[in-house]
Amino acid sequence: MAMIPTFVKGVPDGSETGTFLALDLGGTNLRVCEVTLLGDKTFSLRQQKYKVSEALKTGEVTTLFDYLADSVDAFLTDTPSQGDDSHVPHADGDSSYVPLALTFSFPVEQSALDSGVLLTWTKGFSAKNAVGKDVVKLLQDAFDRKHIHVKCVALVNDTVGALLSRAYTSGGCILGAIFGTGTNGAYVEEVSKITKLNQNPTVAAGGEMIVNTEWGGFNNSRSALPTTPYDNKLDRESINPRFQAFEKFISGMYLGEIARNVILSLIDAAPKPLLFGGRSSALLNKQWGLDTAVLSEIEEAWEGLGRFSPPAQGSPEAQKEEKLWRIQGVLAHRLELPLPDISLADADIVRQVCNLIASRAARMSGTAVAAILVHTERARLWDNGEQSSAGLKDQGKRIGVGVDGSLVEFYPNFQTKLRASLRALVGPEVESRVDIGMAKDGSGAGAALCALVAQKQSQANHTNGAYGYDPEDIKVTPPTEVAYISSLSR
Numbered sequence: 284m285a286m287i288p289t290f291v292k293g294v295p296d297g298s299e300t301g302t303f304l305a306l307d308l309g310g311t312n313l314r315v316c317e318v319t320l321l322g323d324k325t326f327s328l329r330q331q332k333y334k335v336s337e338a339l340k341t342g343e344v345t346t347l348f349d350y351l352a353d354s355v356d357a358f359l360t361d362t363p364s365q366g367d368d369s370h371v372p373h374a375d376g377d378s379s380y381v382p383l384a385l386t387f388s389f390p391v392e393q394s395a396l397d398s399g400v401l402l403t404w405t406k407g408f409s410a411k412n413a414v415g416k417d418v419v420k421l422l423q424d425a426f427d428r429k430h431i432h433v434k435c436v437a438l439v440n441d442t443v444g445a446l447l448s449r450a451y452t453s454g455g456c457i458l459g460a461i462f463g464t465g466t467n468g469a470y471v472e473e474v475s476k477i478t479k480l481n482q483n484p485t486v487a488a489g490g491e492m493i494v495n496t497e498w499g500g501f502n503n504s505r506s507a508l509p510t511t512p513y514d515n516k517l518d519r520e521s522i523n524p525r526f527q528a529f530e531k532f533i534s535g536m537y538l539g540e541i542a543r544n545v546i547l548s549l550i551d552a553a554p555k556p557l558l559f560g561g562r563s564s565a566l567l568n569k570q571w572g573l574d575t576a577v578l579s580e581i582e583e584a585w586e587g588l589g590r591f592s593p594p595a596q597g598s599p600e601a602q603k604e605e606k607l608w609r610i611q612g613v614l615a616h617r618l619e620l621p622l623p624d625i626s627l628a629d630a631d632i633v634r635q636v637c638n639l640i641a642s643r644a645a646r647m648s649g650t651a652v653a654a655i656l657v658h659t660e661r662a663r664l665w666d667n668g669e670q671s672s673a674g675l676k677d678q679g680k681r682i683g684v685g686v687d688g689s690l691v692e693f694y695p696n697f698q699t700k701l702r703a704s705l706r707a708l709v710g711p712e713v714e715s716r717v718d719i720g721m722a723k724d725g726s727g728a729g730a731a732l733c734a735l736v737a738q739k740q741s742q743a744n745h746t747n748g749a750y751g752y753d754p755e756d757i758k759v760t761p762p763t764e765v766a767y768i769s770s771l772s773r
Contacts, residue, residue: 297324305730309388318731444729449685463688499530649704665710
């Protein structure tokens with residue numbers, strides 16, 4: 284895995300206070316947030332979205348970053364700050380500034396907390412003269428040109444933001460994980476174990492640092508992962524074949540396509556079709572035609588959740604039949620198939636297919652969490668027997684994990700299955716102490732917390748006589764193409 288040092292040292296505990304800005308650029312819209320940390324594990328947030336036009340995406344990079352700076356300025360001007368006035372810039376030339384963290388959802392090679400070089404544009408962006416440039420410097424130059432008293436103090440990965448956000452609201456966290464359109468994890472590591480830092484000055488200071496694992500790119504050779512012909516077909520036809528192997532078994536971007544491949548193989552089975560009497564639809568015949576949301580709807584219909592509640596009534600046989608009728612309706616609507624072509628047996632087969640695919644994703648997600656616990660010596664692999672916890676870190680204590688993403692938040696039973704996987708791997712005692720909670724707004728609140736960490740680190744550097752890192756001393760091994768592809772898919 285890429286295992287990228289983030290230069291974020293220190294994790295909040297919920298007692299921090301202050302007002303910070305976050306700028307989130309990742310697609311059609313950019314978002315400016317003001318986050319006020321209230322010091323009691325809560326925060327207030329006000330935000331505004333601004334449209335990023337096609338002309339800005341494809342024009343000169345200075346024009347794009349000038350627009351980002353103008354948007355921040357408009358945000359600060361249009362609505363009075365709700366937070367600590369000591370952070371708000373003054374028009375009389377006062378040198379105070381607002382600290383801002385940039386959540387930048389494009390592939391960057393980060394060499395310091397406030398420095399990262401753009402490797403390539405994705406998501407329809409192609410602004411000229413940007414690749415190879417430090418995006419923090421591009422933004423700061425725009426602020427300076429316009430005499431806006433804002434300082435970009437941190438460049439934030441969304442997974443790191445999830446970790447920091449959960450740490451603040453829950454009083455501590457050692458792992459942040461995304462289980463949504465893509466998947467990734469960031470965890471707290473001892474600096475002495477991060478060999479990629481080489482002779483970087485931060486090594487001498489010791490302590491801990493958050494590491495971005497980019498675990499979506501684990502085992503691209505697929506020598507260990509449970510690959511099927513359906514996975515191989517998805518990978519071969521994807522925009523990034525042979526990359527992001529782990530992500531392609533787990534994330535919401537891919538689960539629907541795996542299901543579509545399985546369903547088509549059952550429709551095309553010979554000498555006799557096993558689904559829908561051998562009939563398909565234009566949607567099923569189209570790559571990416573089946574959204575992962577359909578799998579979620581099928582699970583909801585089976586469990587009697589959401590719009591399908593209350594649960595089915597009557598005998599077990601009657602309940603099953605009612606559930607399959609619901610699934611039959613979902614399939615007719617979402618797969619664009621005539622209702623008479625879908626038998627209840629068909630509905631049951633598709634339900635089992637979707638359940639297997641989602642269950643595998645949840646189990647493998649639990650494996651990723653377990654791997655971090657074992658690696659950081661908070662757990663040992665469990666063999667269903669007696670297990671000693673002697674010598675483990677945080678013995679008997681809560682282990683905080685912050686998660687974000689549509690799968691873990693909305694997919695029925697996903698977190699329950701993830702926990703079952705975790706329990707099977709590290710044992711019930713450790714699993715019972717793992718506190719998995721949703722990270723609130725990692726790209727907003729998490730980014731603001733990163734600005735707070737950056738400010739603290741800067742103060743510590745000045746106190747210790749260190750004034751930042753000399754770029755010549757930073758010899759971080761560049762992230763592999765794994766990191767680039769992971770950012771592209773998320």
